[in-house]
Amino acid sequence: MNTLLTSAVALLIATTTAQAGGHGCAAGKTLTDGTLTIATGNPAYYPWVMNDAPESKEGFEAAVAYAVANEMGFDDDAVTWVRTSFDEAIQPGAKNFDVNMQQYSITPEREMMVDFSLPYYTSAMAVLTTGKVISAGAEPTLESLRGLLWGAAATTTAVPMLAEIAPNRDPMLYNDNTDVTAAIAANQIDAALFDLPTALFLSAVMVEDGALLGQFPADRSEAPDQFGMLMEEGNPLRDCVNAAITSLTDSGALAEIEATWLQSATGVPVIE
Amino acid sequence: MTRRAAHQAQARRKALRIGAGSTIAVFAAVVVFVPMAPGWPAVQRSFFNAEVLQRTFPGLLDAFVLDVMIFAWSAPAIAILGLLVAIARDLRSPAFFPIRLLATVYTDVFRGLPVILVIYLIGFGIPGLGLPRPWNSPYIWGSLALVLVYSAYVAEVIRSGIDSIHRSQRAAALSLGLGHGDTMRFVILPQALRNVLPANMNLVVALQKDVALLSFVGPVEIFRQAGVYKSLYANFTPYVGAALIFLIITIPATRYADYLLQKQRQRQG
């Protein structure tokens, strides 16, 4: 028994170091043999994927995707990209991807329908608002936040989190980030909740007079917002993906990618 | 019972037998064969998930109240504006040419635009001009967008109804000395509106569904709520729940419209 296990581990190490197009853990478990098919959004957004071109390996999720693929034994050339919406990612029936990366937050409810990898990023949630709202007296305290008129993109985990904040007025929900910023521009909402990298991007580029009022700490005990790769329920590839992520985390490679692509948010006050 | 009545009764019974038989056969085929498909368990879990339905249904019902409210304030506005525009398009005197032109351009433009675009444009665009709260509310401008689009359709339907009334009715009314206003109000419109009742009922049913489009500019009505649940649970069942709630309203509305028409046809002999 013991020798069997040792030899299995030895075999595993041997094959992963061989790096010959996904033979090893992932062998025979991908849609197309020898290829890892990864899905992203349509379009894929900054800073997760730069210029909507994941093949360039630029952008946080693009870089993580290639790192994980390499770790699993796929050459860069053995990675294929496809695009899906959220709905396509969760619809029943055969999937056209092995893994799907578009800032999917891992939640227990979702886990009942699909599988997630271990988290590759833990995001703080940040409050996007405008200078005008801040000068009107908004402060990074729960008390002050409750008095604001809130908005969020409807398919994000910002929605359940807004429910935790329990604002005084019902929040407005929108189809996507663009619509949320349009509502801020029209002064129909005071503030919106996003993951920190998205909030930083939107406040710098998309929202006139944009500002971050504060961030909720990433490692807050209840329901941290963690991004995982989404897979079809019961996908045998999951263990291989998890092994790759674990090793990237342990080696510090993941943190390095994060430092390269995601702006640090040290200036944003933390909401207690 | 006359021979004829007996014959008809027998024919009715036979039709009923055939109808019932074929309905049961189709139903059985769906119930028996669909679950035999290899993907059925997955489909069932994603779309007909009892547990998800149970957890989301109350929230959906709550959100549906908003749909009802949007409908309740939009529908009368649509009826009034649609009627006014239809009448404006029928004004004959040259002095009214600018009004007629305006009404024509209005119906052409708003029937030509996708509802979504109008809702975005008016729902975000007009408040973006710098209106103060609460006058920039998406409820106001989103509803206005719906009203503008649907009034254009209603106006066109009513106008077709007005056109369907023979010229001789107008001549008869005018010949009695009635003015254009009275002629329209007492002679033309009652007949025109009745003629286009089915077309307008279709618009009512369509509006009941399209109030959901207001969610694009923020309000969390039932379809938005279903979308939130969908992404929360990674499951489509909340949409099925929303559809059920919609059907509970729209099917009786459609049946009632049919009933009204039937009754009207009978009265007219």
Added chain:
Amino acid sequence: MLRLEAVNKSFGANKVLDGIDLEVAKGEMVCLIGASGSGKSTLLRCVNLLEPIDDGTIWFDGQDIADPDLDPQPIRQRIGIVFQSFNLFPHMTAMENVMLAPRRIKRLSRASLHASISTLFDRFGLSDRMGHYPDQLSGGQQQRVAIIRALAMQPEIMLFDEITSALDPELVAEVLDVLRALHSEGMTMIMATHEIGFARELSDRICFLDGGRILEQGPPSKVIDDPQEARTRAFLSRVF
């Protein structure tokens, strides 16, 4: 009471009334006869101001009613017209059809109108049909309701446009009886008709229209029994 002077009317290039001169005295009954398309209906519609004329004058009670600046409404109230196709309002009962104009124009209440209008229905043998809708009435009954509707405004002159030609032969008599009664009461009437026999019996004067002109006119004894114009003779030989 009514005098048309040099009335012209064209529909596009089609000259429908071509220099019509016609005078109708109070209490007189004038019949218009002529081939289809000769302009009878158009003439009546012009008198009722349902069609504007191109030029000429229509004197009515000393006033030029063809003046385009004039509001036609009050004048139409004084001139009743009944159409070939009845043109009752199908969504109203016979009673409502008759009451509409007096209620709206003379601002009379239903209650105050009810007695006088019931009398009219009574006189024309329709007292049991007041609550019926037009499609529940025979053609003859509908046409009588249409006449009552015009009479209810108490017009000074009545225009009838082939009011029996849409009726089955056995229903014609009941409508003609109404006209007889009106004539005997001294109502001024102009009537376009194909009922040559009736026209001969009742009318004071007959006008033969041809191509928008009044080719020949005079008492029935002259126009019908001794026509001067060849075209009149040709027309009469065709309809008799």
